[in-house]
Amino acid sequence: MDNGVIQCHRVSYRLGDGRALVSDLSFTVGRGETLVLLGRSGSGKTTTLKLINRLLEPTAGEVWVEGRATTAWDPIRLRRRIGYVIQEVGLMPHLTVEENVGLVPRLEGWKPERVRTRVRELLNLMGLDPSEFARRWPHQLSGGQRQRVGVARALAADPPVLLLDEPFGALDPVTRAELQREFRRLQEQLQKTVVFVTHDVREALLLGTRIALVADGRLVAVHSPAEFLRAQEPEVAAFVSALRGWQEKITF
Ligand SMILES: Nc1ncnc2c1ncn2[C@@H]1O[C@H](COP(=O)(O)OP(=O)(O)OP(=O)(O)O)[C@@H](O)[C@H]1O
Numbered sequence: 001m002d003n004g005v006i007q008c009h010r011v012s013y014r015l016g017d018g019r020a021l022v023s024d025l026s027f028t029v030g031r032g033e034t035l036v037l038l039g040r041s042g043s044g045k046t047t048t049l050k051l052i053n054r055l056l057e058p059t060a061g062e063v064w065v066e067g068r069a070t071t072a073w074d075p076i077r078l079r080r081r082i083g084y085v086i087q088e089v090g091l092m093p094h095l096t097v098e099e100n101v102g103l104v105p106r107l108e109g110w111k112p113e114r115v116r117t118r119v120r121e122l123l124n125l126m127g128l129d130p131s132e133f134a135r136r137w138p139h140q141l142s143g144g145q146r147q148r149v150g151v152a153r154a155l156a157a158d159p160p161v162l163l164l165d166e167p168f169g170a171l172d173p174v175t176r177a178e179l180q181r182e183f184r185r186l187q188e189q190l191q192k193t194v195v196f197v198t199h200d201v202r203e204a205l206l207l208g209t210r211i212a213l214v215a216d217g218r219l220v221a222v223h224s225p226a227e228f229l230r231a232q233e234p235e236v237a238a239f240v241s242a243l244r245g246w247q248e249k250i251t252f
């Protein structure tokens, strides 16, 4: 039986002074599922992603990826299986767009021509014309363009697991809606196991198979999008009422 590609078992992460950034977190992400981690700023979302790809190790509990505790994985091998879009994008400033996107395929030993073809395919997918963008440096891009290059880089070597930390946060609403649609289409086709971080409840409802709401480093609830809209937990209701407030203001 498939027990989930990512499993968090009672995971906590405490600082040296005893302060918990994440407390007693348990959840499972099944193959092909998109689990959205939704929560306010500072609730522990980025910390949770870092615990999954072992940039951090739990101070209590265990995270399992593909049937093995992260602490039992070779960290490099683990991270090659996980595409990661970090919140601040994290492109290498001394590499061009093309070199950034092709980074992991090159490390995996792909032939240069195959890397080139793959990079062009991904830039086109992200709406960045390769003839215009491939040779640019990260500082020559807008914030939203950098973010799209970051997503292309995470997808490049076709990893089975993706961790996306507010990947569309810096985009204008029109481009954002386009990429959200593209993400849904791709996800139906590719069936990656995804943890997607956002604080945008609309994005969570649109993209999540399930939504895990975190507050103060704790898991409040995990709901399907339909359940989320009817759920009774006060923190869930706070997010839903933010959505309703926006709907009520505008009458079409
Ligand atoms: N190295 C650190 N030392 C001390 N506190 C930290 C450290 N890293 C994170 N924190 C704190 O831990 C909490 C959780 O941080 P985290 O980055 O996981 O939040 P987040 O949910 O991703 O927030 P945002 O939506 O703003 O990105 C925050 O209060 C943050 O200030």
Ligand SMILES: [Mg+2]
Residues within 6 Å of the ligand: 045, 046, 047, 087, 165
């Ligand atoms: Mg964050």
